[in-house]
Amino acid sequence: xxxxxQRGQVLVLIALAFVGLAAFVGLAxxxxxxxxxxxxxxxxxxxxxLAAANxxxxxxxxxxxxxxxxxxxxxxxxxxxxxxxxxCDIINTPPDASIHDPxxxxxxxxxxxxxxxxxxxxxxxxxxxxxxxxRSLTITAxxxxxxxxxxxxxxxxxxxxxxxxxxxxxxxxxxxDGDGIEGSAGDVVDDCPGFPTPxxxxxxxxxxxxxxLNRTMRETGTCSRADGCPEIDDCQPFExxxxxxxxxxxxxxxxxxxxxxxxxxxxxxxxxxxATGTDASSVASALGTLDVRPDPGSPQCNPGPTGNPAGCxxxxxxxxxxxxxxxxxASTREEAVWIVILLSDGSANAARTxxxxxxxxxxxxxxxxxxxxxxxxxxPLFNASGTGTYGFDPEDAARAAALFVGCPDGTTxxxxxxxxxxxxxxxxxxxxxxxxxxxxxxxxxxxxGVGGCQEDQGERLLRWIAGVGDDGRxxxxxxxxxxxxxxxxxxYYFSPTGSGLMRVFEAIASRIFTRITH
Numbered sequence: 001x002x003x004x005x006q007r008g009q010v011l012v013l014i015a016l017a018f019v020g021l022a023a024f025v026g027l028a029x030x031x032x033x034x035x036x037x038x039x040x041x042x043x044x045x046x047x048x049x050l051a052a053a054n055x056x057x058x059x060x061x062x063x064x065x066x067x068x069x070x071x072x073x074x075x076x077x078x079x080x081x082x083x084x085x086x087x088c089d090i091i092n093t094p095p096d097a098s099i100h101d102p103x104x105x106x107x108x109x110x111x112x113x114x115x116x117x118x119x120x121x122x123x124x125x126x127x128x129x130x131x132x133x134x135r136s137l138t139i140t141a142x143x144x145x146x147x148x149x150x151x152x153x154x155x156x157x158x159x160x161x162x163x164x165x166x167x168x169x170x171x172x173x174x175x176x177d178g179d180g181i182e183g184s185a186g187d188v189v190d191d192c193p194g195f196p197t198p199x200x201x202x203x204x205x206x207x208x209x210x211x212x213l214n215r216t217m218r219e220t221g222t223c224s225r226a227d228g229c230p231e232i233d234d235c236q237p238f239e240x241x242x243x244x245x246x247x248x249x250x251x252x253x254x255x256x257x258x259x260x261x262x263x264x265x266x267x268x269x270x271x272x273x274x275a276t277g278t279d280a281s282s283v284a285s286a287l288g289t290l291d292v293r294p295d296p297g298s299p300q301c302n303p304g305p306t307g308n309p310a311g312c313x314x315x316x317x318x319x320x321x322x323x324x325x326x327x328x329x330a331s332t333r334e335e336a337v338w339i340v341i342l343l344s345d346g347s348a349n350a351a352r353t354x355x356x357x358x359x360x361x362x363x364x365x366x367x368x369x370x371x372x373x374x375x376x377x378x379x380p381l382f383n384a385s386g387t388g389t390y391g392f393d394p395e396d397a398a399r400a401a402a403l404f405v406g407c408p409d410g411t412t413x414x415x416x417x418x419x420x421x422x423x424x425x426x427x428x429x430x431x432x433x434x435x436x437x438x439x440x441x442x443x444x445x446x447x448x449g450v451g452g453c454q455e456d457q458g459e460r461l462l463r464w465i466a467g468v469g470d471d472g473r474x475x476x477x478x479x480x481x482x483x484x485x486x487x488x489x490x491x492y493y494f495s496p497t498g499s500g501l502m503r504v505f506e507a508i509a510s511r512i513f514t515r516i517t518h
Contacts, residue, residue, distance in 0.1 A: 026128025034137065037124045042141040044076035045083075049118040049145035052085055056116045057147035059253035062087065062099045069118045086117040090255070104144070111333050114147040114256050149336040150257040150512065151274055153324040153426075154245060157344035159265040159314040161436065162238045162292045237433065237498025238292045241343065244501035248341075249283050251509045258336075259283045260327045265293040266311070266350050268319030275331040310360035313376045317348035317461070318394060321401035325424045338426035339512055340405055342465065345433040346440065347458035349378050351397035363391035373444035380443065380453045395461055402428065406468035418474030428469020429508050430462040432494045433501070437462070438486045456485050459494065466491035 048069035055065045062085055069083040088105035089095035090112060104115040119142040126136060245261075252259055255278040261271040272286035296312055324340045351361035362377040378393040407423030408415060415422065432438075436458060443453030454460065467478035470491045479490035486494050491511075493504040 026131070030126040030129050033126065034124055034139070037122070038139050038141065040076065041073075041120060041122055041139060042143070044073045045118055045120045045141045045143040046145075047076065048072040048083055048120065049116060049143035052116045052118050053114065053145040053147040056087065056114050057253065058251070065116065069120075073120055082122070083118055083120045086119065088112070088115065111149070111336075112256050113335060114149055114253075115144060116147070117142060117144045146335075149333065150252070150339055151260075151328060151331075151333055151336040152248075152252065152257065152339045152341070152512075153260040153262060153274070153327050154248065155262045155264065155320040155324050155340060155342045156241060156245070156290060157265070157315060157317075157320075157346075157433075158238070158263040158290055158293050159346070160292060160294055161314075161345055161434075162241070163236065237345075237501075238290075240498025240501055241433070242287060242290065244498075244505045245287055246284065247502060248505045248509060249280055249287065252280070252283075254279045254283075258331075258333075260324070261286045261290070262320055262323045262327075263290055264316050264320030264323075266296045266314045267316055267352070268323045270323055270327075273330065274327045308362065309376050310362035313350040313362075313394070315344065315346050315348055316350040316352070316394070317342070317344060318351040318397035318401045321398065321405050321465075325401070325405040325426065328424050328426060337512070338424060340426050340428045340469065341431065341508060342428065342462070343431040343433060344437075344458070344462065346436045347375065347378065347461055348394040348398040349376050351394035361392060361394055361397055363393045374442045375453055375457070378457075381457075395457070398461060399464065402465040402468045403474060406465075406472055407474070408472045416473040416475065418468075419472070423472070425472060426469065427491070427512075428466060429491045429493070429511070430466040430469075431501070431504055431508075432459050432462050432492065433498065435496060437494065459485060459492075463489065463492045 051072045052065045052069045055068045060068075065087075066083060066085045069085055073083050086099055086101035086104065088102070089100040090105075092100075101117055104117060106112055119140065121138055121140040123136045123138050126134060129135070249259065258274045259272075259277040260274045261277070261283065263269050263271055271289055272283055277283045277286070293314070296314060320342065321340070324342075328338050352358040353361060360377075363379065378395050379391075403419060403421070404423050405426050406428050407419035407421070407425070409425045410422035438456045438459050440453075440455045440458060443455075463478065463480040463483075464474075467476075467480060467490060468474045470478070480492055483489035486496070488494060488507075493507065495501050495504050
């Protein structure tokens with residue numbers, strides 16, 4: 001064989017070797033493109049699942065959730081990738097097969113949870129494999145995310161002072177004469193409610209104001225006056241409270257979220273519990289049963305100037321908080337975020353012992369003890385560190401109840417300073433309503449002396465409770481420590497009027513959603 005022929009064979013082998021080498025290089029490059037694209041798609045799907053869960057948290061439609069997921073995939077520079085969203089469809093009967101994933105549904109005895117599965121796919125175009133007829137490959141990735149469910153307990157003060165807007169600057173709140181102007185010359189001036197027993201067939205404004213507080217008498221029409229029966233809107237700012245709470249119900253995603261409503265005046269009452277509050281209509285119906293309650297005054301108790309006021313006071317904040325905290329133990333969902341919202345317009349002045357039978361907590365005041373002087377049944381100074389000057393009072397009871405609601409449960413480590421016993425580890429928001437929270441000047445100065453009462457005792461208590469419910473550390477510094485009176489701070493919100501409660505409830509709802517996102 002000639003040398004020339006040998007050289008030709010080598011060239012052929014080298015050419016074949018280059019073809020094989022190019023094939024291996026192309027395969028390696030295309031494999032890199034494939035795995036890089038798959039990793040990129042997986043990361044985008046994870047982000048899309050989180051975004052979808054945030055949308056699912058607020059009750060968005062599946063189409064809106066899919067739009068949010070696709071947007072996040074597009075923002076990760078993956079286009080034309082598509083996203084499909086799957087949930088446990090408990091709304092349609094039978095479930096919509098295009099969105100229903102039975103694997104996301106709860107098992108027997110389990111609660112509904114906010115699971116969202118995002119499945120995304122996209123084509124990957126190859127660089128070298130098209131030479132052998134393989135141009136692209138469609139890849140798929142999926143990710144499942146969960147938005148925290150909410151167990152929310154709304155605790156509402158229904159004491160008689162929640163009708164404090166029955167008189168405002170001496171003018172009635174309603175348009176009694178029908179001229180379209182509230183508080184005009186032809187409108188009737190309502191007196192604010194006091195202690196007399198509501199009278200059947202009442203005609204005076206003072207009696208009518210009390211009749212408004214009695215649901216039965218109002219509905220049967222036995223409470224009337226010359227210019228007609230009082231409207232339900234007379235009971236302000238309580239009707240604003242109801243309207244704002246209805247807005248909160250609208251923001252709640254039933255049945256994944258649950259809601260309980262508790263009222264308190266001289267005692268606390270559960271209007272709907274967490275186990276039952278799984279749909280908007282039931283919770284709204286319970287909200288509709290709330291009404292401002294008359295003071296438990298005469299004839300139930302009429303202590304006089306030197307008698308015992310135990311049982312005559314009407315703001316049992318302790319009962320409201322204890323019932324709220326007990327909701328989480330009665331119907332426990334460990335995966336849910338536990339939230340308590342407490343709304344009141346004044347300081348705690350009523351409480352009962354846990355003995356059987358329960359006894360009213362009403363410590364003594366100046367001699368003779370106890371006396372019917374302001375502040376009724378409570379120590380004249382707010383003292384967050386323990387019992388007051390004259391013994392255990394309703395404010396002390398409210399603080400103890402706040403610790404039960406907000407302190408850690410002790411399962412994650414030692415209890416922080418200030419928490420002597422494990423609590424429910426719930427997040428607590430408080431709302432102070434009206435001027436009495438910050439400017440209560442009803443102290444009996446002849447008994448306690450000038451300066452013997454703090455006019456912002458109500459706000460001090462709610463701010464302290466909010467501080468416990470913010471981080472579960474009652475002894476730690478609070479955002480409210482340096483905040484001006486009558487301002488929002490930390491988990492505490494203030495509204496001087498009922499009309500401002502919409503803003504407050506919306507702010508709290510947004511805070512709740514932000515908290516569970518992070």
